[in-house]
Amino acid sequence: AQKITQTQPGMFVQEKEAVTLDCTYDTSDQSYGLFWYKQPSSGEMIFLIYQGSYDEQNATEGRYSLNFQKARKSANLVISASQLGDSAMYFCAMDSSYKLIFGSGTRLLVRP
Amino acid sequence: NAGVMQNPRHLVRRRGQEARLRCSPMKGHSHVYWYRQLPEEGLKFMVYLQKENIIDESGMPKERFSAEFPKEGPSILRIQQVVRGDSAAYFCASSPQPGPSSGNTIYFGEGSWLTVV
Numbered sequence: 001a002q003k004i005t006q007t008q009p010g011m012f013v014q015e016k017e018a019v020t021l022d023c024t025y026d027t028s029d030q031s032y033g034l035f036w037y038k039q040p041s042s043g044e045m046i047f048l049i050y051q052g053s054y055d056e057q058n059a060t061e062g063r064y065s066l067n068f069q070k071a072r073k074s075a076n077l078v079i080s081a082s083q084l085g086d087s088a089m090y091f092c093a094m095d096s097s098y099k100l101i102f103g104s105g106t107r108l109l110v111r112p
Numbered sequence: 113n114a115g116v117m118q119n120p121r122h123l124v125r126r127r128g129q130e131a132r133l134r135c136s137p138m139k140g141h142s143h144v145y146w147y148r149q150l151p152e153e154g155l156k157f158m159v160y161l162q163k164e165n166i167i168d169e170s171g172m173p174k175e176r177f178s179a180e181f182p183k184e185g186p187s188i189l190r191i192q193q194v195v196r197g198d199s200a201a202y203f204c205a206s207s208p209q210p211g212p213s214s215g216n217t218i219y220f221g222e223g224s225w226l227t228v229v
Contacts, residue, residue, distance in 0.1 A: 004154075033212065037220075045155070045203060045220040091154050098168070098211025099145070100218070102154030 002027045002096045006103035013082045014111050020067070021077040021106045023092030029053075032094055034075040036066065039089040039105070048090075051075055082110045114139070116206050116221035117186075124227045131191040131198070133224045137206030144187045145218070146179055149201040160210075161187060167210075194228045201225050 003026040013019035025034065036048040051059045051066045059066040067076040079086055087110045093100040117136040125131050137144050142163050147155040148171075158171040161181035172179065176194075181187040191198055204221045212218040 035212065042222075043201060043225070044222045047220075093154075095212045098143070098160055099157040099171075100147075100155070100212055102156070104154050105152075 002029070002032075002094055002101045004092050004094055004101055004103035006092055006106050008106045009104075010107045010109070012109050012111055013079075013086075015084060016081055018078060018080045019082055019108065021079070021090050021092075021108065023075045023077065023103060025073050025075060025092075025094050027073075027094065027096075029096075032096075034066070034068070035093040035095070035100065036064070036075075036077045037091045037093060037102075038086075039091065040085075041088070045091075049077065079108075084110050084112060086110050116141075116204055116219050118202075118204050118221035118224050120224060121222065122225045122227070124229060125194050126229055127195055128193050131194050131226055131228075133189040133191075133202050133204075133226070135187040135189070135204030135206075135221060137187070137204075138208075138219055141206035141208050141219075143207045143210055144181050145205045145207075146187075146189050147203045147205065149203060149223070151200070155203060158189075191226070194226070196228045199226055199228045 005024045032053045034051045038046040049061045049064045051068045063080045065078045089105045091105045092103045144161045146158040149155045159179045160168040176192045178190045201223045203223045207218045
């Protein structure tokens with residue numbers, strides 16, 4: 001069965017520094033997708049970035065990049081130049097047929 | 113271009129009452145999904161519906177929970193005889209194709225927060 005593991009319940013980062021949020025996954029599928037979502041205190045789920053298992057290059061979206069290491073089954077999110085508005089919960093997810101399987105999340109706090 | 117609309121945003125129910133949560137998918141989307149988020153946890157899949165059909169309800173509790181997506185109108189998640197453990201955020205999502213096939217092809221609503229007192 002597919003599984004997403006986020007081992008960091010909480011993280012701190014200084015404003016303007018980079019931070020890496022860890023995500024490992026388990027699947028027997030050959031083709032799959034990995035997603036990162038941000039959930040601020042207001043509660044909505046904001047899509048950040050996507051990586052397909054056959055994509056040769058790591059995905060990037062502005063200050064977000066995904067460090068995809070297929071052999072290690074990891075899909076870490078890197079946020080560069082952290083901003084105060086980046087303080088939120090971050091969820092890694094994987095598609096399983098038509099569902100998304102979510103990890104338990106990492107709470108990121110950006111310090112001024 | 114309205115996104116996925118959920119209402120109510122916040123709902124308080126006493127134990128034993130019924131809760132009805134509504135979801136209007138994005139225009140042109142015929143695939144709707146419901147997820148539940150318990151406090152301090154990630155989202156858990158509940159049910160996947162297409163118009164007038166339940167495709168997969170493997171994540172739905174066996175009792176008290178039901179979902180529908182009629183030909184006309186929003187999708188409804190109904191919880192009968194609510195208990196305190198039902199307190200959670202309920203997210204609806206929609207997509208133009210089945211599932212999050214790639215990238216940003218599944219769109220989440222802002223969630224409905226149910227509190228059972």
